[in-house]
Amino acid sequence: MSKEEKKVNRRDFLFTASYTVGAVGVGAVIWPMIDQMNPDKAQQALATTEVDISSIEPGKSITVLWRGKPIFIKKRTSEEIAEARAVKLDDLPDPQKDEDRVKEGKDEWLVMLGVCTHLGCVPLKDKGDFNGWFCPCHGSHYDVSGRIRKGPAPTNMEIPKFEFVDSNTIKIG
Amino acid sequence: MSEHEYTPKSKAGKWFNDRLPLLTLGAHLTDYPTPKNLNYWWTFGGILTFCLITQIVTGIVLAMHYVAHADLAFASVEHIMRDVNYGWLIRYIHSNGASMFFLAVYIHIFRSLFYGSYKSPREVIWIIGLMIYLLMMAAAFMGYVLPWGQMSFWGATVITNLFSAIPLVGDSITTWLWGAYSVDNPTLNRFFSLHYLIPFLILGLVVLHIWALHVPGNNNPVGIDIKKPSKDTVPFHPYITIKDAFALLVFMIIFAGFVFFTPNVLGHSDNYIPANPLVTPAHIVPEWYLLPFYAILRSVPDKLGGVILMFSAIFILFVLPWLDTSKVRSAVFRPIYRQFFWILVIDVLMLGYVGAMPAEGIYLVLARVGTIYYFLHFIVVMPVVGYLEKTDPIPMSISEPVLTGGAEPSIARKVNDKV
Numbered sequence: 001m002s003k004e005e006k007k008v009n010r011r012d013f014l015f016t017a018s019y020t021v022g023a024v025g026v027g028a029v030i031w032p033m034i035d036q037m038n039p040d041k042a043q044q045a046l047a048t049t050e051v052d053i054s055s056i057e058p059g060k061s062i063t064v065l066w067r068g069k070p071i072f073i074k075k076r077t078s079e080e081i082a083e084a085r086a087v088k089l090d091d092l093p094d095p096q097k098d099e100d101r102v103k104e105g106k107d108e109w110l111v112m113l114g115v116c117t118h119l120g121c122v123p124l125k126d127k128g129d130f131n132g133w134f135c136p137c138h139g140s141h142y143d144v145s146g147r148i149r150k151g152p153a154p155t156n157m158e159i160p161k162f163e164f165v166d167s168n169t170i171k172i173g
Numbered sequence: 174m175s176e177h178e179y180t181p182k183s184k185a186g187k188w189f190n191d192r193l194p195l196l197t198l199g200a201h202l203t204d205y206p207t208p209k210n211l212n213y214w215w216t217f218g219g220i221l222t223f224c225l226i227t228q229i230v231t232g233i234v235l236a237m238h239y240v241a242h243a244d245l246a247f248a249s250v251e252h253i254m255r256d257v258n259y260g261w262l263i264r265y266i267h268s269n270g271a272s273m274f275f276l277a278v279y280i281h282i283f284r285s286l287f288y289g290s291y292k293s294p295r296e297v298i299w300i301i302g303l304m305i306y307l308l309m310m311a312a313a314f315m316g317y318v319l320p321w322g323q324m325s326f327w328g329a330t331v332i333t334n335l336f337s338a339i340p341l342v343g344d345s346i347t348t349w350l351w352g353a354y355s356v357d358n359p360t361l362n363r364f365f366s367l368h369y370l371i372p373f374l375i376l377g378l379v380v381l382h383i384w385a386l387h388v389p390g391n392n393n394p395v396g397i398d399i400k401k402p403s404k405d406t407v408p409f410h411p412y413i414t415i416k417d418a419f420a421l422l423v424f425m426i427i428f429a430g431f432v433f434f435t436p437n438v439l440g441h442s443d444n445y446i447p448a449n450p451l452v453t454p455a456h457i458v459p460e461w462y463l464l465p466f467y468a469i470l471r472s473v474p475d476k477l478g479g480v481i482l483m484f485s486a487i488f489i490l491f492v493l494p495w496l497d498t499s500k501v502r503s504a505v506f507r508p509i510y511r512q513f514f515w516i517l518v519i520d521v522l523m524l525g526y527v528g529a530m531p532a533e534g535i536y537l538v539l540a541r542v543g544t545i546y547y548f549l550h551f552i553v554v555m556p557v558v559g560y561l562e563k564t565d566p567i568p569m570s571i572s573e574p575v576l577t578g579g580a581e582p583s584i585a586r587k588v589n590d591k592v
Contacts, residue, residue, distance in 0.1 A: 034349075037349050037350070037352050037363065038348065038349050038352065039348060039351075039352055039353050039354060039359070040352070040359070043352070043353045043354065043357075043359065063451055065450065065451065067353070067354035067355060068353055068354055068355030068356070068357045068450055069354060069355045069450070070450065070451050117476075118334075118476055119330070119331040119334040119335065119476075120330040120331060120333075120334035120337075120355075121327065121330065121331065121453040121457065122450075122451065122452060122453040135453075136453060136454075136455050136456065136457075137327075137331065137453060137457050138471055138532055139531075139532055139533060151474075152471075152473075152474055152475065152476055152479065153476065154475075154476045154477075
């Protein structure tokens with residue numbers, strides 16, 4: 001009977017419409033529950049840090065905290081820069097020129113996230129097989145440009161967004 | 174589940190039971206027909222229940238004194254140790270209790286592997302058990318973070334960074350887990366919340382685990398199906414309860430030994446140094462019960478590969494009932510598999526040992542050999558041995574080998590084809 005068929009169609013429509021509205025409703029409730037775990041406004045407010053670098057001697061480095069993570073700021077000697085630039089790109093697991101890791105004209109300043117790209121430990125300075133950093137957790141070796149050379153880490157240590165406010169101050173973030 | 178109807182003796186009991194059959198449930202648990210040949214390896218279910226309740230009770234008490242804030246957590250734990258009445262005792266029970274919990278669960282799991290308790294018709298019990306094991310690892314990991322010492326902080330950093338190995342969304346997931354741009358106060362806060370939640374999830378799964386167990390009934394050392402109730406079974410109470418109670422007592426003596434004489438031997442001294450995001454301890458190791466998986470993680474020279482292999486090492490256990498092709502359950506009657514079982518035990522112990530050692534030289538070689546064997550055992554040995562192995566004759570019933578004058582399998586009738 002056509003009348004009965006029509007009834008079934010109407011019910012199907014109601015089911016589909018109810019499920020759809022229900023799914024949208026559930027999604028609308030779940031998303032805030034998930035997103036509340038992302039970094040909050042207070043965390044995001046810690047986005048920039050200014051650092052005075054006037055007291056760093058050539059060949060030395062300091063470590064500062066930015067967003068809860070250590071930042072290595074190293075004033076490299078000309079020998080160290082030459083060493084970093086002599087490396088062939090083919091020898092690098094994550095090929096990147098040293099020039100691309102520093103600001104032009106400020107080649108002595110290496111500013112990078114002091115976090116091993118393997119599982120997040122802080123590498124030790126002046127250690128390892130490549131005159132750079134060595135991560136004690138799982139044995140990753142980084143060179144004088146902070147590039148990964150040996151070990152389980154997949155990429156070079158990250159260069160954060162930073163700029164020179166004046167010759168003695170940098171702003172990270 | 175209801176072989177017989179239970180009627181409460183008292184009128185009040187009957188009135189209540191008609192409305193909520195709790196007394197019927199109690200009677201079922203008391204009379205529950207259990208194989209009469211269960212050995213002491215079967216007492217760990219009861220021991221684990223005890224461990225769970227101990228952790229929940231001591232945990233609730235500790236939460237009354239602990240402060241889940243990055244600036245205060247470390248000091249609040251020291252406050253528990255020094256100022257709170259019996260705080261030192263309660264905390265040492267809780268921290269050593271986690272280790273005892275894992276000790277018991279590993280024995281429980283290997284018992285299941287030896288006697289084929291994961292095999293049909295008990296696959297669902299096995300899978301629920303593995304879910305409990307996964308939750309236990311999550312709870313233990315988050316609990317270890319709460320004191321906010323150096324090992325807490327860097328353990329949390331390393332483990333949460335495992336998720337950053339996921340292609341494309343890895344970093345977003347890690348930031349989401351942290352609630353910050355590194356392990357920080359929001360991380361500690363949410364770990365405390367989840368650490369409090371998980372034991373109750375485990376409790377719920379334990380109920381399902383026991384429910385699923387009571388459908389087919391217990392496996393037993395000879396691994397054969399038995400009639401219930403029959404000459405082969407005894408009521409759970411008092412026969413099994415008294416055996417469980419005795420085993421529990423011995424277990425508690427060992428537990429107390431740790432708590433009172435070497436409460437820190439299973440921990441790491443670096444965790445008595447407050448968390449410092451600028452300095453990573455020279456030698457990071459997880460708690461002992463996670464070491465075999467840690468060794469597998471480190472045996473792979475690739476980040477994503479190591480993470481995948483480590484998770485696979487756990488998830489492969491979920492399909493174990495279908496990887497084992499043998500028709501005979503108990504390794505007692507499986508002369509070849511029995512030897513591989515012990516190789517697996519030694520392999521896992523060795524992985525645990527090298528997991529605690531630096532990832533270099535001979536330790537790295539051993540970790541790789543151990544990892545390869547671990548996977549070969551489940552993917553190759555179990556299906557192939559189950560298929561090719563000539564098993565020993567298995568008895569018709571539990572009583573038979575005894576009644577015919579000995580437990581020697583050769584005396585029992587050949588009934589391989591009947592299994």
